Amino acid sequence: MKKFFAFAAFALLVTACSQQPEYKITGTVSDTNLNGNYVYLYPYGPDAVPTDSILVENGSFAFSGVQDVPQLYTIRFAEGVVEKQRVGTGEVAPYTALLTLDNSKLSVELSETPSVKGNPENDAYYALQTALKQLRADSKQIFEDARSENKEIVAAAEKRYEEMEEATNAKIKEFLYTHADKQIAAKLFSDFRYSLEENERREIVAKASEAFKSVPGIDKMIEHLEILEKVAIGKKFTDFEMAGLDGKMHKLSEYVGNGKVVLIDFWASWCPPCRADMPHLVSLYKEYKGKDFEIVGISLDRAEDAWKKGLEDLHMTWPQLSDLQYWKNAGAALYGVNSIPHTVLVDKDGTIVAKSLRGEKLEAKLAELLK
Structure with missing residues (x-):
């Protein structure tokens, strides 16, 4: 037995x-x-x-x-x-x-x-998906309200939309910060990279596990952050050389770090948001040109004729540089530019003081630096 x-x-x-x-x-x-x-x-x-x-x-x-x-x-x-x-x-x-x-x-x-459903990681991700879908459904209704001819309704809709965007970004950030050891969060990180501030992306990468970093595409994002670190706010500008309108080679340092506040403006004639911004930049240039202020345009055009026509049509009279290499523009690569318009504001001694400023925020910063 x-x-x-x-x-x-x-x-x-x-x-x-x-x-x-x-x-x-x-x-x-x-x-x-x-x-x-x-x-x-x-x-x-x-x-x-x-x-x-x-x-x-x-x-x-x-x-x-x-x-x-x-x-x-x-x-x-x-x-x-x-x-x-x-x-x-x-x-x-x-x-x-x-x-x-x-x-x-x-x-x-x-x-x-x-x-x-079936493990904590998937459960959390799809709970987030449900929340995001609801926020977007609410946003759709807000867009409908914004079509109203009633200014008060439109103003209220715009305010609610801003609140909705903030709520969406807050949920994304919360998920990323609390799941930085998970691969599914890396996919979300890639999806929302343009909605995150540069410092937020760095914080998430610093918390990230090797599993997070192993997800396809994350290595490229980390490389991009390393480039951005070299031209971060508080760092000296990075110099480069490129052809000007006169066909001669010019260094960025001819204009930057020589006692003037300089706005480095990455743009292209084919870029609608860039063109929409130009009347405001033209106005600022007229206002501050004689007050130790300069703009240097770095064009991501690929055709010289289109570049020059854009300058003429948009009344851009400040210095311009381009290698006509489109998204392979060497200057854009050094500054980690992956969307335009993109601006880098440099103070009189060549230190980067702000990035991606446009509209009223740019105007306020210039008023502060050039008072």
Whole structure:
């Protein structure tokens, strides 16, 4: 009898040891027209190839397997099966799931508003998705109100919209700061990078785990932050050489760091927001030109004729430099410029004092520096 019990205990131990942890994904698809199509499990990232696929039958599907370490994946249909729809920044596309895959039991719903449940990381991410969708729905109503001819209604709508933007950004930041060790937060970080201040991006990267940093694209963002660190507020300007309108090479230091407050303006003739800003810059230049103020334009144009016509049409009379290399402009690369218009304000001794100032904020800063 003792031998029997010993054998039974040994058999149970062997069985337990052979049962490896595994993930189990049970999924539903809300659109019955998608029955008979395959859904695919992809590692997150460009040029990824699926690691598994399964046919959708009776509105459901299932995946199972072993995941050694948590990793970001997507579940989606083949290209063209689901009609593409434009979604807001950071939102998951319809009938697509973004998820952190680990050895958990996960529940996935593929619908117009996808969801994933089953581990704390996915639960938190999709709770955030729900909150963002509600904020955007409220924003849509605000836009409708802003079309009113009643000025008071429009003013109130604009104020509510600003509050909504602040609320959205606050939720994003809270998630990023509290999940900086998670890959799914890295995806959100990439999506909302232009909504975050430079110092906020640095703080998040400083808190980030190696798993966060391993997500495709994050390495490029970190490299960009390293470039921005060299031209951060409080640092001396970075010099470079580029051709002027006269065809000769000119150094930025010919204009900057020589006793004048200088606005370095990255722009292009093909950029509508840049063109919209120019009347204000022209006005400021007329007001402050004789008061130790200069503007240096760095154009991201690629055609000399278009560049010169833009200068003429917009009445830009300050010094201009360009290598006509479009987004590969060497000066823009040194200053980490990835969107225009972009301004860098430098004081009289060549120290960067402000960046990305436009409109009234730029006017106020110039008044402060040139009083």
